[in-house]
Amino acid sequence: MTTTTPNGRAPHPTSAPLRLGVLISYLRAEEKAILAAARERGIDVTPIFDRELILDLSSPDAPGSGLEFDVVLDRSVAHSRSGYTLRALRRWGVPTLNTAEAVRLCDDKAENSLVLEAAGIPSPRTLIAFDVDSAIRACEAVGYPAVLKPVTGSWGRLLARVNGPEQARTILKQKRDLGSFHHAIFYVQEYIEKPGRDIRAYVVGDRVLAASYRSAQHWVTNAARGAQSAPCPITPDIEELALRSCVAVGARLAGVDLIETTDGLKVIEVNTGGEFKGLMSTTDVDIAGAIVEEAAETARIGVRWSGL
Numbered sequence: 001m002t003t004t005t006p007n008g009r010a011p012h013p014t015s016a017p018l019r020l021g022v023l024i025s026y027l028r029a030e031e032k033a034i035l036a037a038a039r040e041r042g043i044d045v046t047p048i049f050d051r052e053l054i055l056d057l058s059s060p061d062a063p064g065s066g067l068e069f070d071v072v073l074d075r076s077v078a079h080s081r082s083g084y085t086l087r088a089l090r091r092w093g094v095p096t097l098n099t100a101e102a103v104r105l106c107d108d109k110a111e112n113s114l115v116l117e118a119a120g121i122p123s124p125r126t127l128i129a130f131d132v133d134s135a136i137r138a139c140e141a142v143g144y145p146a147v148l149k150p151v152t153g154s155w156g157r158l159l160a161r162v163n164g165p166e167q168a169r170t171i172l173k174q175k176r177d178l179g180s181f182h183h184a185i186f187y188v189q190e191y192i193e194k195p196g197r198d199i200r201a202y203v204v205g206d207r208v209l210a211a212s213y214r215s216a217q218h219w220v221t222n223a224a225r226g227a228q229s230a231p232c233p234i235t236p237d238i239e240e241l242a243l244r245s246c247v248a249v250g251a252r253l254a255g256v257d258l259i260e261t262t263d264g265l266k267v268i269e270v271n272t273g274g275e276f277k278g279l280m281s282t283t284d285v286d287i288a289g290a291i292v293e294e295a296a297e298t299a300r301i302g303v304r305w306s307g308l
Contacts, residue, residue: 017044018296021069023085025050025077029277033288034075041292048072050081055088071095071299073253073291077273079107079152097291097298098272102250106272109151109187112249113269119248121241122266124259125190132172135186139168142190148172149187159220161191192261198268199232199258201242202276203251204290205297208239210283229278237265245270252294 020043024031027047038045048066072089074096076082086100098106105111113126125142128151129135139146139162148160148171158175162168175183197215201208211234216227232238242256245267255274258265276287 017042018299019068019070020045020292020295020299021048021067021072022046023048023050023072023074023076023082025075025081028275029280030275030288031075033280034073034291037286037288037292041289041296043292043296050076050078050085053081053085055085057088059092061092067092067094069094071097071295073097073295074103075273079103082273083107095298095301097253097295098251102252102254103272105249106251106254106270107152109149109269110185115248116245116267116270119244121245121248122264124192124266124268127188129186129188130184132169132176132186135172135188136165136168138186138188139165142188144168145191147189147191148175149189150175150183151185151187152182161219192259192266194259194261197227197260199238199260199265200229200274200279201232201234201238201256201258202274202279202287203242203246203254203256204287205252205294206243207290208234208242209287209290210234210279210285211238211242212279212282214278227278229282231282241265241267252298253291 020038022031022034022045024047031047035045035047067089072094074082074086082103083100086096086103089096090100105115110128113123116123127138127141129138145161145163146168148162150158160171162171172186175186196217197213199211200214201211203209211232212229213232214222214227214229238258241258245256246252246254249270251270251272253272255271255276257268257271259268280287
């Protein structure tokens with residue numbers, strides 16, 4: 001008698017190499033390190049370029065789609081592409097790291113903030129509004145200067161610190177005029193003075209593998225904006241907050257961004273597609289190897305089911 005997975009497939013023979021797909025938009029240093037780490041471990045690994053995908057949404061599985069893997073690791077930076085792909089893979093019974101739901105929660109800053117607040121995780125005060133005048137009142141509620149962020153996006157792009165209502169109104173109108181409905185959802189956050197740095201804690205599975213300070217003269221201390229990385233000790237507070245944040249959003253792989261305040265550490269956001277190029281320069285920990293091993297564990301557990 002042949003054993004099958006919930007979607008009717010025969011399971012991959014345990015004696016054969018693990019089939020790992022890595023969903024990517026660009027082949028960056030992180031993805032190259034992941035591919036190399038997988039090959040070093042004898043894993044059959046394939047990069048999946050999201051722009052080349054065709055997803056047959058009318059099919060109950062993925063025959064001939066090029067997605068016949070034991071597990072898929074999401075490293076796509078195109079949020080909409082990864083979202084649709086992960087949902088299709090879930091329907092087809094292919095385990096993914098991270099899950100479609102975790103990625104959805106982390107790709108939307110408002111959703112992220114709601115989940116963190118519900119879990120009792122300290123975060124900056126955040127309001128959302130849907131009209132320029134309402135957003136001005138939200139800025140007044142948190143006080144000036146206030147921070148405006150897009151609800152989706154990465155690399156510190158389209159962030160603005162506004163010092164008063166006139167400047168805020170100008171920037172809010174520009175955001176609205178960008179045309180996408182996402183830009184008409186105004187995410188307003190309190191501005192917190194920080195010591196010229198923030199903290200990136202990198203979580204894989206149940207561990208905080210490493211952490212780094214990201215320092216810059218600019219108020220946006222993001223590595224993509226030129227911030228310099230330096231080693232940061234993993235204190236009990238950093239570990240506890242980073243792990244709790246990942247549990248809250250359901251992430252097994254994430255970069256958690258924290259900020260030091262006079263009231264203690266606060267979590268800015270959780271990034272399921274977090275980069276770790278800067279972090280690699282501050283630690284001897286094999287981050288790419290740990291990611292590959294977590295993907296293999298995801299396949300071993302066999303999180304396979306059909307449905308949405």
